[in-house]
Amino acid sequence: MKYRIIHSTRYRYALSVSNCYNLAYVLPRYTEKQRIDSIEVKVSPLATTRNMRTDYFGNQFLQFSIEKDHTELDVSITSEITIKDTAININLDFGNPCTYVKYLLKHSKDWETLCAREFMLDSPMVQQHPDLAEYAAASFPDDRPFLSAVMELTQRIFTDFIYDPEFSDVATPLADVLKYKRGVCQDFAHFAIGCLRSLGYPARYVSGYLETLPAPGQEKLIGADATHAWFAVYSPGEGWYEFDPTNNKITGEQHITTAWGRDYSDVAPLKGVIFGGGHSPQLFVSVDVRRIEDDFIPTQSQSQSQN
Secondary structure (H helix, E strand, O other): OEEEEEEEEEEEEEEEEEEEEEEEOOOOOOOOOEEEEEEEEEEEOOOOEEEEEEOOOOOEEEEEEEOOOEEEEEEEEEEEEEEOOOHHHOOOOOOOEHHHHHHHHHHOOOHHHHHHHHHHOOEOOEOOOHHHHHHHHOOOOOOOEHHHHHHHHHHHHHHHOEEOOOOOOOOOOHHHHHHHOEEOHHHHHHHHHHHHHHOOOOEEEEEEEEOOOOOOOOOOOOOEEOEEEEEEEEEOOOEEEEEEOOOOEEOOOOEEEEEEEOOHHHHOOEEEEEEEOOOOOEEEEEEEEEEEEOOOOOOHHHHHHOO
16 A cells, blocks of 8 residues: 655744754664565755654654744644555464463563563653553453554453543643543543553554544545654564554554654654743644555565565
């Protein structure tokens, strides 16, 4: 599946901004299932400095500054990506049982497993808590295949929690999400990560886009899509697997990854510092995800890695 994604962000300020310094995590990430074909970046006003960089987690991000007076900031990213659907190859009823996953996480000297252990630790927006462990524990008996247990946790969050964009913001604590059982994709991803870490499993936050389809007989509206979030878990010897609790599924070819980290704070789409601007700037975000063809041709490096 091939997509063209247009992600536009506009800030409108009440007063003039003299300088701004920004990080934008809106560039698609190269993965085993995702190939980046092209990226076009536009910043207005014209950036004084602009660089593509790679962070600790391997995400590519845009760093830029504007060092002249302005009352609006526009950042537009147009990407073309090709996605391979890997979800159909996953059998959740086989693989490492939960107790063996914990054993390997503790004793394995495998490099990938050692690196994954950092995602068992607390992070700025996700702290371990006995209440999170208690909620999740019923899905994780010792002898159950680990990925099957994670899928059940995903299903329970989907069933027990209500999607409510009016309930939360980026600072809403997980205790409130659990108490009121409401939130949005970011909250559900954070909640699942908190549950898994509280039980002693590695989990990371994934940001990106999800293609949405219009109702039968209706045309898709431009800009009708949105940024999305889900989570990934690690099973030693098996690798990382991604789950979407907002939609009760393993991620597939409609999920497009931009970045991953410990939680949202590592991969916020646009963050920075401004000088001036007054209070409460207006924010306008538009995301459009369009299919442009239905094929996937692995790159040479991908073909070699699968042999």
